[in-house]
Amino acid sequence: xxxxxxxxxxxxxxxxxxxxxxxxxxxxxxxxxxxxxxxxxxxxxxxxxxxxxxxxxxxxxxxxxxxxxxxxxxxxxxxxxxxxxxxxxxxxxxxxxxxxxxxxxxxxxxxxxxxxxxxxxxxxxxxxxxxxxxxxxxxxxxxxxxxxxxxxxxxxxxxxxxxxxxxxxxxxxxxxxxxxxxxxxxxxxxxxxxxxxxxxxxxxxxxxxxxx
Numbered sequence: 001x002x003x004x005x006x007x008x009x010x011x012x013x014x015x016x017x018x019x020x021x022x023x024x025x026x027x028x029x030x031x032x033x034x035x036x037x038x039x040x041x042x043x044x045x046x047x048x049x050x051x052x053x054x055x056x057x058x059x060x061x062x063x064x065x066x067x068x069x070x071x072x073x074x075x076x077x078x079x080x081x082x083x084x085x086x087x088x089x090x091x092x093x094x095x096x097x098x099x100x101x102x103x104x105x106x107x108x109x110x111x112x113x114x115x116x117x118x119x120x121x122x123x124x125x126x127x128x129x130x131x132x133x134x135x136x137x138x139x140x141x142x143x144x145x146x147x148x149x150x151x152x153x154x155x156x157x158x159x160x161x162x163x164x165x166x167x168x169x170x171x172x173x174x175x176x177x178x179x180x181x182x183x184x185x186x187x188x189x190x191x192x193x194x195x196x197x198x199x200x201x202x203x204x205x206x207x208x209x210x211x212x
Contacts, residue, residue: 099200
C-alpha cells in the first residue's frame with residue numbers, strides 16, 4: 001500500500017470503478033467545483049454493460065453557456081425524458097444481476113425527482129454510493145480552481161477519462177463476474193453500479209484490493 005495522499009477528483013455521474021477506488025486510496029478527497037464544464041467526460045456520463053455491450057448514459061445539460069460556466073453552476077436539462085431512459089437502461093442491464101434488488105430502491109429517486117444543478121445531482125448520488133460501499137472519506141469541495149501543481153495532491157480530474165486510457169500505477173483492475181460476461185467477455189472500469197449489482201457487499205473488498 002502506498003502512503004495515503006490527498007486526492008483531487010472532478011464531479012462525476014455514477015463514476016467508474018477506478019474513480020471510486022480513490023476513496024480507498026486516500027481518506028481525504030477534494031472534489032473540484034470551479035472548473036469549466038468539459039463535454040464527453042464522466043462529469044455527466046457513465047458507461048454500463050448492456051446486452052449488446054457497453055452503453056453510454058449521458059445527462060443532458062442546458063446548452064449555450066456551458067463553455068464559460070463553472071461546473072457547480074451547470075443546470076440539468078429536463079426537456080427530454082432522459083431519467084426514464086437511464087432507469088430503463090439500468091433495469092434492462094442489471095435486473096438479473098445478483099444484487100439488483102438490494103440497491104435499486106435507493107437509486108430510484110434519482111430518476112424521479114428533479115435536481116437543478118448537475119454538481120448537486122452528482123454529489124447526492126455519490127453520497128448514496130459511498131454509503132453502499134460503507135466508506136466514509138473526508139470530502140472537501142474546492143473554494144477555487146486548484147492548480148495542478150499544488151503539492152500534496154494527486155490530481156485525477158483529467159486522468160479518469162472515458163475517451164483515453166491513462167496508466168494508473170495505483171489501480172489494478174481485477175476481473176469479476178458480469179451479467180453478460182459470457183457473451184462479450186469482461187469489460188473493465190464500468191460504472192460503479194456494475195460492480196455493486198454484481199458483487200454487492202463484496203464491492204468494498206474488491207476496491208480495497210484494487211488499490212496499489
